[in-house]
Amino acid sequence: MQSIPRRTFIGAAAAFAVFPAFGPEAWAxxxxxxxxxxxxxxxxxxxxxxxxxxxxxxxYQNIFESLARIDRTGAIVSGLAESWTISPDGLVYTFKxxxxxxxxxxxxxxxxxxxxxxDRLFAADSTVPAKSxxxxxxxxEAVDPATVKITLKTPNSYLLYNIALxxxxxxxxxxxxxxxxxxxxxxxxxxxxxxxxxxxxxVKAPTFRDAGSIKLETVIFKVVKDPSAQVSALLAGDVDxxxxxxxxxxxxxxxxxxxxxxxxxxxxxxxxxxxxNGKKPFNDLKVRQAMAHAINRAELIDAxxxxxTPIGSHFAPHxxxxxxxxxxxxxDVAKGKALLAEAGYPxxxxxxxxxxxxxxxxxxxxxxxxxxxxxxxxxxITQLQxxxxxxxxxxxxxxxxxxxxxxxANDIDRYARDGYYWNYDSPEFKAKxxxxxxxxxxxxxxxxxxxxxxxxxxxxxxxxxxxLAKIGVWKKELVGMWENSPTPATxxxxxxxx
Amino acid sequence: xxxxxxxxxxxxxxxxxxxxxxLFVGTALVSLVWTPFPVDELRMxxxxxxxxxxxxxxxxxLGRDVLSRIMVGAQTSIAVGLISxxxxxxxxxxxxxxxxxxxxxxxxxxxxxxxxxxxFPAVLIAILVTSVLGASARNAILAIAIFNIPVFARVTRGxxxxxxxxxFVRAATALGQGPFGITWRHILPNxxxxxxxxxxxxxxxxxxxxxxxxxxxxxxQPPVPSWGRMLRDAxxxxxxxxxxxxxxxxAVALAVLGLNMLGDGLRDLLDPxxxxxxxx
Numbered sequence: 186m187q188s189i190p191r192r193t194f195i196g197a198a199a200a201f202a203v204f205p206a207f208g209p210e211a212w213a214x215x216x217x218x219x220x221x222x223x224x225x226x227x228x229x230x231x232x233x234x235x236x237x238x239x240x241x242x243x244x245y246q247n248i249f250e251s252l253a254r255i256d257r258t259g260a261i262v263s264g265l266a267e268s269w270t271i272s273p274d275g276l277v278y279t280f281k282x283x284x285x286x287x288x289x290x291x292x293x294x295x296x297x298x299x300x301x302x303x304d305r306l307f308a309a310d311s312t313v314p315a316k317s318x319x320x321x322x323x324x325x326e327a328v329d330p331a332t333v334k335i336t337l338k339t340p341n342s343y344l345l346y347n348i349a350l351x352x353x354x355x356x357x358x359x360x361x362x363x364x365x366x367x368x369x370x371x372x373x374x375x376x377x378x379x380x381x382x383x384x385x386x387x388v389k390a391p392t393f394r395d396a397g398s399i400k401l402e403t404v405i406f407k408v409v410k411d412p413s414a415q416v417s418a419l420l421a422g423d424v425d426x427x428x429x430x431x432x433x434x435x436x437x438x439x440x441x442x443x444x445x446x447x448x449x450x451x452x453x454x455x456x457x458x459x460x461x462n463g464k465k466p467f468n469d470l471k472v473r474q475a476m477a478h479a480i481n482r483a484e485l486i487d488a489x490x491x492x493x494t495p496i497g498s499h500f501a502p503h504x505x506x507x508x509x510x511x512x513x514x515x516x517d518v519a520k521g522k523a524l525l526a527e528a529g530y531p532x533x534x535x536x537x538x539x540x541x542x543x544x545x546x547x548x549x550x551x552x553x554x555x556x557x558x559x560x561x562x563x564x565x566i567t568q569l570q571x572x573x574x575x576x577x578x579x580x581x582x583x584x585x586x587x588x589x590x591x592x593x594a595n596d597i598d599r600y601a602r603d604g605y606y607w608n609y610d611s612p613e614f615k616a617k618x619x620x621x622x623x624x625x626x627x628x629x630x631x632x633x634x635x636x637x638x639x640x641x642x643x644x645x646x647x648x649x650x651x652x653l654a655k656i657g658v659w660k661k662e663l664v665g666m667w668e669n670s671p672t673p674a675t676x677x678x679x680x681x682x683x
Numbered sequence: 684x685x686x687x688x689x690x691x692x693x694x695x696x697x698x699x700x701x702x703x704x705x706l707f708v709g710t711a712l713v714s715l716v717w718t719p720f721p722v723d724e725l726r727m728x729x730x731x732x733x734x735x736x737x738x739x740x741x742x743x744x745l746g747r748d749v750l751s752r753i754m755v756g757a758q759t760s761i762a763v764g765l766i767s768x769x770x771x772x773x774x775x776x777x778x779x780x781x782x783x784x785x786x787x788x789x790x791x792x793x794x795x796x797x798x799x800x801x802x803f804p805a806v807l808i809a810i811l812v813t814s815v816l817g818a819s820a821r822n823a824i825l826a827i828a829i830f831n832i833p834v835f836a837r838v839t840r841g842x843x844x845x846x847x848x849x850x851f852v853r854a855a856t857a858l859g860q861g862p863f864g865i866t867w868r869h870i871l872p873n874x875x876x877x878x879x880x881x882x883x884x885x886x887x888x889x890x891x892x893x894x895x896x897x898x899x900x901x902x903x904q905p906p907v908p909s910w911g912r913m914l915r916d917a918x919x920x921x922x923x924x925x926x927x928x929x930x931x932x933x934a935v936a937l938a939v940l941g942l943n944m945l946g947d948g949l950r951d952l953l954d955p956x957x958x959x960x961x962x963x
Contacts, residue, residue: 438922487727
């Protein structure tokens with residue numbers, strides 16, 4: 186309740202900042218102001234300092250741009266580089282930079298800035314969260330002010346995709362150290378202010394090369410964590426859109442309101458029952474298979490009010506290389522019990538399930554505890570806060586089971602990583618993944634990706650539950666919002682009011 | 684004792700409180716052997732049903748019977764209340780009686796420590812304890828018990844000090860009885876009524892605190908039914924099934940109201956001075 190006066194105050198303050206006077210004129214202009222609701226608050230605003238998806242959802246394309254760009258369909262299109270060429274051996278990428286690009290502080294973009302930005306991704310002492318995506322790069326060379334050449338150690342069919350990610354945002358050496366607090370990029374919007382725990386305000390950047398195409402003047406990202414408060418904020422008109430609405434159970438209420446469009450799209454988020462493969466009894470394949478047989482996906486999706494697509498491996502169903510593996514270990518309680526007995530646990534065992542504080546995990550947690558209970562696994566649930574989850578589960582790997590959505594695209598590569606929190610170590614998968622990365626023929630790569638999905642499905646590394654749906658809610662007069670979420674982003678460059 | 688029963692017949696508040704408490708304890712006892720449905724049974728096809736003859740209070744977001752969960756939730760509340768008040772009372776009474784008997788620096792130190800703990804709201808202490816030790820029903824009980832210690836210590840100390848200046852206690856001292864013996868034989872029996880009243884009130888406070896902690900996700904962990912957790916789960920369905928929040932809310936309110944009325948009634952009935960005022 187306390188937040189209501191504060192929210193009104195900030196709304197008013199932001200409006201005053203843009204329009205010196207509140208009059209009829211101001212109301213007429215109010216159609217270039219957008220308030221975007223967010224469920225999670227970004228810890229900092231620099232994608233090179235932290236892996237939080239919320240950072241990307243605010244900064245990608247709005248503040249920071251990369252050499253290439255992932256568009257609303259997931260395709261890779263030109264970004265800060267107008268065009269590029271790839272050498273026949275797949276080792277040398279030559280990018281031609283777009284002319285007339287300026288940072289928000291007036292600095293110009295040239296090849297030396299790009300070299301600085303890419304160099305620090307893969308440098309030996311690099312601490313960027315996505316470093317492993319860029320370690321195949323051997324060198325970056327500024328050929329002339331408008332040309333950058335990236336040379337690889339081995340061919341990497343994901344290089345362009347990785348270069349297009351927010352993680353490879355082009356930052357200027359002058360502003361890079363302070364980008365966590367005050368991000369300065371080349372995008373259409375520049376950072377104005379941040380109120381911790383409440384909102385982040387961006388305004389249209391005068392330095393943007395194509396300022397005429399940008400319709401919004403002010404964008405406020407407002408953090409509303411509680412799902413029912415999110416609905417109230419929408420109904421009260423405090424927030425214009427929640428691009429990633431997290432409470433499927435409340436969608437019916439919003440559909441009844443003629444002011445809003447509710448659009449269900451796809452995400453890259455696979456919800457999995459992550460399993461500590463390095464810990465007894467989960468290091469036994471039979472135990473993991475037994476658990477896979479105990480999972481009833483239909484019930485889990487029902488708990489999400491029907492939003493979600495069943496998955497049988499760690500791969501998004503809308504992807505071209507997807508193969509349906511939900512039948513690998515079909516729902517069969519008797520089979521699960523038998524496998525558990527074969528593994529030496531005829532009476533089951535006790536396991537802990539550590540849940541992060543997100544709605545889907547809480548719901549799936551109770552359902553899974555009941556489902557696993559039916560084959561004899563007694564599950565004790567513990568609810569954690571995000572920092573606890575990140576340190577206990579993700580970093581220290583001190584857990585049995587957890588439920589989390591992996592929201593990055595192509596994140597099946599995690600299964601080839603050493604020391605990842607699942608403790609999965611399969612030479613077969615690692616070899617297959619190296620083939621995927623080295624494949625320059627995309628049709629062949631798709632086939633290899635299918636093999637990868639089959640390996641982890643067969644090994645029942647984790648419980649594969651369902652693909653999260655992207656539930657976007659926005660005012661009907663708002664056009665240009667993304668229906669799907671091919672990468673964590675809220676690209677507002679094409680958004681306007683009717 | 685017969686006088687107590689006769690007086691309690693005329694005390695409506697006490698009677699209402701006693702009935703509510705019986706209902707509360709009775710529900711918990713019945714739920715040990717019988718509930719309308721298995722308490723953790725998920726039946727997704729029947730989720731968010733309104734009240735009906737099959738499910739008297741409807742079903743929740745996972746198709747579980749709300750009445751069954753309310754009934755078993757009473758167990759959770761009683762367990763938390765009994766254990767936390769038990770721990771708080773035994774330690775608090777011992778410390779308070781020691782402070783009153785010993786006086787001097789012991790009294791001073793214990794009183795100031797109580798003040799220190801009182802300076803923080805109970806829920807804040809509980810959140811602190813559960814976030815350090817991890818969220819679970821056991822740690823919630825511990826947190827509530829910690830807050831109960833100074834409450835009982837203070838009440839005991841005040842009542843015991845008043846007793847120490849009474850003539851019969853002085854007589855016992857003159858006869859050469861030690862402070863421990865006097866506390867055990869003369870002081871505690873005479874302040875028992877005050878402590879019972881306080882225990883009833885603290886029981887209510889503990890139930891409320893447990894509901895609050897579980898609502899924040901720091902108390903009983905799912906799928907253990909807890910009224911506070913049911914409120915938390917109901918919150919997201921407030922537009923679809925508002926009655927989901929009503930039932931656990933009502934259960935907490937009635938249990939707390941019952942215990943408070945019982946506590947007030949007991950105080951009226953057991954306090955000799957108030958009794959004289961009323962009868963005289």
